[in-house]
Structures are given as C-alpha cells and as structure tokens.
Amino acid sequence: MSVNQTPRPDCSHPADEHAFLTLTMIRNIRLDIEYDGTAYCGWQRQENGRSIQQVLEEAIAVITKSPVALHGSGRTDAGVHALNQTANFQTTVTAHMVAFHRGLNSILPRDIVIKRATEVGPEFHARYSAKSKTYRYVVLNRDTPAALERHCCWFIPQPLALADMRACLPQITGRRDFASFRSAGSSNINPVRTVFQAELDVVDGGRIIFTFTADGFLRHMIRNLVGTIVAVGRKKLTAEDFPAIFAGCDRALAGPRAPAQGLFLVEVHY
C-alpha cells in the first residue's frame, strides 16, 4: 500500500500522527454488484444516458466525499443485467467495510445492489485480474410473452428444434476465432477467445437457459452466438453451417443478434 508522506503541519503528537497516516493510506475496494439493466444505457459512462458506472461512482463519492474512478470487469450493454458484476476503486477513506457497504446500498437506487464490499490487495484490478467470465442467456419459448419476466428474457413464440440447437454447442467450445460473432466496429481487437463452457438447459415453463464461460468475450459475442443458435432452432440455419461461419470470419455469415434483455453477467472469475 502506498502512503502519502507529506507531514501534516498541525500534527503534534503520536496518536494524531497515526490517525493521519491511516487516513491517507490508499485502500483498494472490490465491489460485487447485482443490477437490473433495464433503466440504464449500460455499464459504461456515456454522454447521453444514465449508466450504472455513473450512478455507482456518484453514490461512492457521497460516502467518500471525493470523486472516484470505478473500474468494472467489462462493459455490459443497455438492458443487460448482472447477478455479479465486479468493480474496484481506490480511496483513502477509512470507513469500516460493513458500514461502507450498508451506507452505499442505502443511497443506491433499488435496481443496483452491492452484494459484497471487500478491501483487496493493491494488485487487484477488476478488469485486468479477471481470468474468465460466465454469462447466462434466457429464452422464453412459449405461446405468450411473460408479464413478470418481461425485462429478463427473449420471448420467442415459434417452435424451436432443441436437438439442432444443442448440436451447435460443441462447435463453440475451445480456442477459436470468433470474428464472425463480433459486432462491426471492434475489428481492431484479436478475435481469438477460449470458450470453456457452452451449455443449454430447458427448465419449467418453456425457459431455455444458455450458459457460456470464456476467458473473454468480444462485443455482442454472446448475443450473436445465441441469435445464431436460435436461427438453427428455427431452421433458418443448420448446426452443420457452424464450421463455415467460423472459417469465413465474417459477421454477415452468422445469425441475427439476440436482444439485450435476455443476457445476464453471472460471475467474473479471478
């Protein structure tokens, strides 16, 4: 930990000096955050619209009484949710973590909740320390939309061929070039990623739950993958098309992008 070495002019006896040193110690705070992304323009601060990062930075600043820069593990798009987004920031405030955690939740809007606030070593960085991430995508496949989960799933009334969709999954895992599944405008980034897990579970009431874990994801990669698998389920593409889609490295070969509201950041692994 780094310590501000400038002596305080009116620091007259050892107890005061100790308090001063404690106050100016830089602490690295990790936050684990759940949010409902419905009302926000996404994680990242933007000129137009209220972002989750902005709301959090403003709330933290109320408690720490100075501006902070909050580093998220990565962006989530407008309407995407998080069960556990991870972020960190540095502060010199000495507040006890339990009090800080409670205070922060008490001033945040109810659609953003700090699940844990912990002091971590100075080497921890929510983005650069992340080893992998797990996302979930929820499709609601039944005749009518959901009233209760309307902001938390992609409603698809047409029948879906589940066996065909499942046949896509082994073709996604492993180290691959995902250029065909990234959004236009992100072409300057290395498109090779390793997907450790690509699963599909069917649960009660017509819910199809996708789970993806990878060492990283390109912009819109999961939504483009889900949109392509659903296109296979709707017989617009086949699982046998996947090798050619990967080989072509062309976004136009894959299926359409699935909507944001079905996507959840489940966990960032360190």
Next chain:
Amino acid sequence: MSVNQTPRPDCSHPADEHAFLTLTMIRNIRLDIEYDGTAYCGWQRQENGRSIQQVLEEAIAVITKSPVALHGSGRTDAGVHALNQTANFQTTVTAHMVAFHRGLNSILPRDIVIKRATEVGPEFHARYSAKSKTYRYVVLNRDTPAALERHCCWFIPQPLALADMRACLPQITGRRDFASFRSAGSSNINPVRTVFQAELDVVDGGRIIFTFTADGFLRHMIRNLVGTIVAVGRKKLTAEDFPAIFAGCDRALAGPRAPAQGLFLVEVHY
C-alpha cells in the same frame, strides 16, 4: 346459450339472418392471465388507483366495442402478482378466439398478459366455479436485497430457523378456523377453510418458497400465515404456539403480515 330474438329490420334473406343470429349469441369467455402487480392497486376496480380488472375491461371493450364486466376468481391486493389468474366475461362478439387473444395482448400494457382465451360453457364462472387455489410466497433470505427480483420477494437479511418454520406447516393443513389469520374488517365471513397443501422449499441463492393450496383463502390469510411462520423462524414465536393461535380466533395472537410483493397467485383449480 341465450339468443337475442328481436328480428333485424333489414334482414332480408336466410344467409343474413343466420349471420345476425350468430352475432347476437352470448358467448362466455375464460381468460387465464399473468400479471406483474407492482404498478396496480390490486385486481379489483377501485375509486383511487388503476386496477388490473379495470385495465382488462377497458382493453376488452376496445375489441368487443361494448362495455364488459369481467369476473375474476378473486381479488389480489396491490403489489401481488399472478402467474395464472382466471376471469370470465360474456360477449356477443363473434371474433375467432385466436384473433381475439392476439388482439387483446397487443393492446394490453406489457405487465398484463393473457396466456389463454377460451370459449367455455355458460355455467362457468371464474369465482363460483373455483374448487381451490394455489398461491406461492417467496422470501429472499440473504445478506443483501435483490436488484432483479426486488418487486417479487420479501427480503429478510436476518437468519431464519428453517426447521422451526417447517414444524409449523403440518399445523396449517386440514379443515380449520383461520380467524386468527384474517384481516380485521372481514369478520362477517365464515373463517373455516381447508388447506390441502402447505409446503416450504429452499432453492438456490437463499430463496424460501412457500406453496399453499386451499379451497379458499380469507383476506390476507397467506400473508398473515407467512408472517407468523417467519416470526417462528426469527424466534419471536415457536411452532408450539400455533395451536393456541388457532384456538384463540384472534388476529392479535398471530405474527405480522408479510408484504404483498412476495405473493403470487399460481393457479385456480376448477
């Protein structure tokens, strides 16, 4: 079915006459409805506030082009949700059920969804034909509130003694006088009900799911039962207090009322 016998003055040949008779046949339509109760003052029409019944009656009237009276299986309070509320209404409109169902969903707000619309016999009445109902109540028992399910559970951060709570359940099932678990102001109704099912399941993430099935429920009965069971879980009462609470027939003996937003009407059985 009753038929309007008044002849149409300009009805000149048999085909027209047949069309006219079809138009004036009274049809009994059953609706199965999912709703998010968060934004409403409850099921029942009220002077102050927007009710689910009112929104549905107005939407149906847009399609049938005449006012309708919608009969629900029973009231739900402000903030209470339904996975399947049942209602029925009578109409002379001849619209095909599939077209009527789609049209109605297309004009309803997204927090109210018609899951099924079916023509039923004239004897069916959503309230009087109901044999039993199943409700669910969701408690979120963890350190921090939920961002995503904030309108759909009762958040309780304190530890709960689950074994003690489970010991209450067999004392609820059977034919009993539930006067101690009904709200003040409903004392003119016979308080004897038969509870067929009173269960508690613990699922991932600290969710405690109660399921109750009975031939009927008194006003606030489930919320008062859940509040009392939670009081046992918090060691304010014990499971051994239940016989005396029942025997006393006094609302003051039971625990506090659980909040509305954890309650879901799951199914009405006919």
